[in-house]
Amino acid sequence: MGADREKGKSRKENTEAEIALINRLAESEHPEKILESAQPFMELMSRYRCAMMEVETKLRVLDEEFSLTYDRNPFETIKSRLKRPVSIIEKMKRRGYPLTVEEIEKRLNDIAGIRVICSFPDDIYRLADMLIRQDDIRLVQKKDYIVSPKPNGYRSLHLILEVPIFLSDSKRYMKVEVQFRTIAMDFWASLDHKLKYKKDVQEPERIAAQLKECADIISSMDERMQQIRDQIETGRTGDGRCSGSGPMEEA
Numbered sequence: 622m623g624a625d626r627e628k629g630k631s632r633k634e635n636t637e638a639e640i641a642l643i644n645r646l647a648e649s650e651h652p653e654k655i656l657e658s659a660q661p662f663m664e665l666m667s668r669y670r671c672a673m674m675e676v677e678t679k680l681r682v683l684d685e686e687f688s689l690t691y692d693r694n695p696f697e698t699i700k701s702r703l704k705r706p707v708s709i710i711e712k713m714k715r716r717g718y719p720l721t722v723e724e725i726e727k728r729l730n731d732i733a734g735i736r737v738i739c740s741f742p743d744d745i746y747r748l749a750d751m752l753i754r755q756d757d758i759r760l761v762q763k764k765d766y767i768v769s770p771k772p773n774g775y776r777s778l779h780l781i782l783e784v785p786i787f788l789s790d791s792k793r794y795m796k797v798e799v800q801f802r803t804i805a806m807d808f809w810a811s812l813d814h815k816l817k818y819k820k821d822v823q824e825p826e827r828i829a830a831q832l833k834e835c836a837d838i839i840s841s842m843d844e845r846m847q848q849i850r851d852q853i854e855t856g857r858t859g860d861g862r863c864s865g866s867g868p869m870e871e872a
């Protein structure tokens with residue numbers, strides 16, 4: 622009974638603290654500084670960091686095994702990042718969601734982000750499939766911008782995954798966004814990103830049109846490079862026939 626009263630009291634104090642925090646955030650010129658110092662927010666970010674480490678380790682384990690099976694590494698690099706508090710606040714505000722730790726966790730899929738850069742498009746799908754098939758991973762969403770590129774030419778495979786993290790007294794599923802791209806797609810996306818964030822660009826429409834053209838070139842180049850790699854690995858000719866005689870089996 623006394624414990625219940627205590628629990629009720631601390632819940633009330635939590636709510637009051639949350640309201641006070643939201644008010645301070647709304648009034649402050651640097652809300653990210655306040656959010657950074659808030660304990661529940663810090664705990665949330667720490668859980669995302671753990672989830673990111675989990676997925677990154679899974680990818681590195683797959684890399685190890687893949688390189689033995691296929692005699693090459695499925696990816697060139699992995700980059701991990703936690704979304705900055707200021708970007709979290711901006712995205713929540715832009716979408717009109719309340720600024721609470723619970724809402725942040727519920728609404729945003731990309732706080733923990735991993736970018737996997739592969740050499741060839743088929744390695745992207747092979748790696749993504751191997752990851753999704755793991756029985757502790759839940760696939761929340763798959764956006765295939767390689768099969769269906771964005772109108773500006775953006776191409777990547779995006780997965781939203783949930784991965785369990787084991788804390789001292791509980792197990793929590795946390796969301797991690799994994800973006801898979803080829804080196805060429807990544808090269809394109811970084812230039813496109815500059816266009817998005819640079820304010821004083823002259824003739825942005827013309828630049829966007831040039832970027833779209835480059836995206837198409839990159840797409841056929843990725844395909845061509847993959848075909849050449851297949852020819853090197855299997856001894857096929859460029860027109861899809863084996864370099865030896867006899868009928869050709871389909872890839």
Ligand code: 0O2
Pocket residue numbers: 730731764771773775779809810811813814
């Ligand atoms: P940053 O700075 O890279 O983090 P959702 O997150 O699922 O609620 P959203 O944001 O529409 O909805 O998801 P989507 O379309 O999957 O895109 C998320 C991320 O993909 C972006 O994150 C970019 O990293 C990347 N992306 C998507 N479209 C483009 C594009 O046209 N060009 C480039 N360069 N990157 C793109 P952020 O938060 O926008 O940016």
